[in-house]
Amino acid sequence: MELLRLGPGLNAVRDQAALLLAKPGQRVLVLADLHIGWESTLASKGFHIPSQVGKMLKRIKSIVRAYGPQKLIFLGDVKHTVAGAEAEEWAEIPAFFEELKKFVDEIAVVPGNHDGRLEALLPDGVEMLSSGGIALWGFFGLFHGHAWPSPELLACKWLITGHVHPVVVFREGPYFRTSSRVWLLMDCDGPSLAEEMVRRGKARAGELSDVKAGKLIVMPSFNEFLGGQAINRPRASDESLIGPVLRSRSVDLAGAEVYMLDGTFLGTVGQLRRSGI
Numbered sequence: 001m002e003l004l005r006l007g008p009g010l011n012a013v014r015d016q017a018a019l020l021l022a023k024p025g026q027r028v029l030v031l032a033d034l035h036i037g038w039e040s041t042l043a044s045k046g047f048h049i050p051s052q053v054g055k056m057l058k059r060i061k062s063i064v065r066a067y068g069p070q071k072l073i074f075l076g077d078v079k080h081t082v083a084g085a086e087a088e089e090w091a092e093i094p095a096f097f098e099e100l101k102k103f104v105d106e107i108a109v110v111p112g113n114h115d116g117r118l119e120a121l122l123p124d125g126v127e128m129l130s131s132g133g134i135a136l137w138g139f140f141g142l143f144h145g146h147a148w149p150s151p152e153l154l155a156c157k158w159l160i161t162g163h164v165h166p167v168v169v170f171r172e173g174p175y176f177r178t179s180s181r182v183w184l185l186m187d188c189d190g191p192s193l194a195e196e197m198v199r200r201g202k203a204r205a206g207e208l209s210d211v212k213a214g215k216l217i218v219m220p221s222f223n224e225f226l227g228g229q230a231i232n233r234p235r236a237s238d239e240s241l242i243g244p245v246l247r248s249r250s251v252d253l254a255g256a257e258v259y260m261l262d263g264t265f266l267g268t269v270g271q272l273r274r275s276g277i
């Protein structure tokens with residue numbers, strides 16, 4: 001396993017949709033969009049896919065073994081069904097967290113839009129954070145992305161979200177298409193984002209004296225089978241997957257750099273859309 005450096009203390013784990021945030025003596029692993037229970041919603045439509053939770057657990061364990069983070073933060077959409085909890089989730093989610101507790105000291109969840117009633121499934125010792133996210137070390141503002149971040153996150157240089165499940169879709173001949181999960185890295189105009197949040201009543205001007213947000217990362221989904229936003233297609237297929245910050249004019253989505261999980265740079269979102277691949 002190998003790290004791809006995105007910034008100071010900010011690393012993607014090569015070939016994994018995982019971020020390792022570090023400062024001297026501390027390491028935090030961040031994963032987004034596991035959507036546990038997604039397969040069971042497909043079963044009701046007649047598709048039967050074996051549960052992915054065991055495989056995801058295995059992948060998390062191997063990353064933890066390689067880098068020894070003290071803390072694991074789930075960046076929203078741990079589970080799939082939006083409002084309630086399906087029978088499979090009632091069984092799989094508590095067992096999943098109990099297993100994780102054996103090898104990571106601290107576990108926290110930033111809730112996403114699919115995490116209704118998740119709290120009831122979390123064992124003792126797993127912390128449920130606010131849906132406005134968490135300002136880690138005053139440097140990394142972590143939130144899911146379906147809603148605005150808490151105002152204090154704008155004091156962080158890096159904003160980090162999930163929710164979008166960005167993929168690039170490649171055509172292969174007339175019949176086949178393959179999609180690859182990708183990272184998006186873009187500039188973010190912190191003062192303009194702050195202004196927009198004040199205008200929309202999501203923050204009070206006094207709360208935003210120290211705005212440092214300058215970069216936004218959109219993480220690929222940790223679940224490798226989920227569909228997502230084909231960011232190389234001219235128009236987003238599902239606007240609801242975009243979220244308020246990406247829809248705002250404060251971030252440069254067209255200028256976003258697109259990276260495959262192995263670190264290959266594909267170009268910017270704008271270039272990919274224009275090239276029509």
Ligand SMILES: [Mn+2]
Binds near residue numbers: 077146163
């Ligand atoms: Mn989401």
